[in-house]
Amino acid sequence: xxxxxxxxxxxxxxxxxxxxxxxxxxxxxxxxxxxxxxxxxxxxxxxxxxxxxxxxxxxxxxxxxxxxxxxxxxxxxxxxxxxxxxxxxxxxxxxxxxxxxxxxxxxxxx
Amino acid sequence: xxxxxxxxxxxxxxxxxxxxxxxxxxxxxxxxxxxxxxxxxxxxxxxxxxxxxxxxxxxxxxxxxxxxxxxxxxxxxxxxxxxxxxxxxxxxxxxxxxxxxxxxxxxxxx
DNA sequence: CGAAGTTACGTCCTACGTAACGATT
DNA sequence: AATCGTTACGTAGGACGTAACTTCG
Numbered sequence: 385x386x387x388x389x390x391x392x393x394x395x396x397x398x399x400x401x402x403x404x405x406x407x408x409x410x411x412x413x414x415x416x417x418x419x420x421x422x423x424x425x426x427x428x429x430x431x432x433x434x435x436x437x438x439x440x441x442x443x444x445x446x447x448x449x450x451x452x453x454x455x456x457x458x459x460x461x462x463x464x465x466x467x468x469x470x471x472x473x474x475x476x477x478x479x480x481x482x483x484x485x486x487x488x489x490x491x492x493x494x
Numbered sequence: 495x496x497x498x499x500x501x502x503x504x505x506x507x508x509x510x511x512x513x514x515x516x517x518x519x520x521x522x523x524x525x526x527x528x529x530x531x532x533x534x535x536x537x538x539x540x541x542x543x544x545x546x547x548x549x550x551x552x553x554x555x556x557x558x559x560x561x562x563x564x565x566x567x568x569x570x571x572x573x574x575x576x577x578x579x580x581x582x583x584x585x586x587x588x589x590x591x592x593x594x595x596x597x598x599x600x601x602x603x604x
Numbered sequence: 605c606g607a608a609g610t611t612a613c614g615t616c617c618t619a620c621g622t623a624a625c626g627a628t629t
Numbered sequence: 630a631a632t633c634g635t636t637a638c639g640t641a642g643g644a645c646g647t648a649a650c651t652t653c654g
Contacts, residue, residue: 434580
């Protein structure tokens with residue numbers, strides 16, 4: 385254990401899924417408000433991190449490989465969970481503010 | 495939509511869970527191979543991002559708040575999913591290498 | 605007085621944008 | 630010739646470490 389898997393972040397997974405949805409790196413970059421070079425670099429880094437060939441050039445266009453398609457649902461599931469986590473945080477925050485409205489100066493209530 | 499929720503990354507959630515597990519910022523920092531200042535800063539940033547008071551000082555020690563305890567399972571679930579994603583990637587990579595062993599020069603097989 | 609946390613400062617690494625090149629249709 | 634992708638370069642933001650201060654037990 386040398387420490388080679390340095391934790392892939394959510395951002396990188398979002399990039400990969402964006403390419404899958406958009407159908408090309410160019411379109412995905414526009415959707416993400418990024419430039420092609422930045423996006424392509426992150427994708428390559430993701431492939432190196434995971435040790436998986438996720439994308440390949442087919443007819444001048446970048447499309448998902450076999451393993452890319454296989455991995456896609458896992459990436460989607462992770463992003464969905466991340467989204468749910470953010471939603472949960474927002475609900476807790478709203479809940480907290482509502483309680484503060486009821487007991488402005490008394491945190492020991494109930 | 496001004497763009498205030500700039501995507502909280504997995505790393506930050508790991509820090510929060512580490513504090514919950516270790517029982518203090520100091521212990522968590524040691525477990526994460528980090529220093530207290532770095533860890534504390536990330537925790538504060540997380541609270542600001544989420545708009546949630548996750549931690550508080552009680553008796554000279556930093557412990558989880560009420561909402562902190564409520565949010566904890568969501569953070570754990572997210573990290574578990576992230577872990578599963580990594581595992582899936584590793585399995586796909588192993589699978590791919592096994593196939594390559596069987597068909598070294600022929601990717602069109604089957 | 606000791607321990608834990610916070611704040612302030614400086615440094616390093618990562619991510620991004622711009623520009624130029626190559627490949628494909 | 631046009632489009633997509635890649636490579637090279639430079640810059641900006643985020644994360645971390647070190648040091649000094651404050652607070653609680």
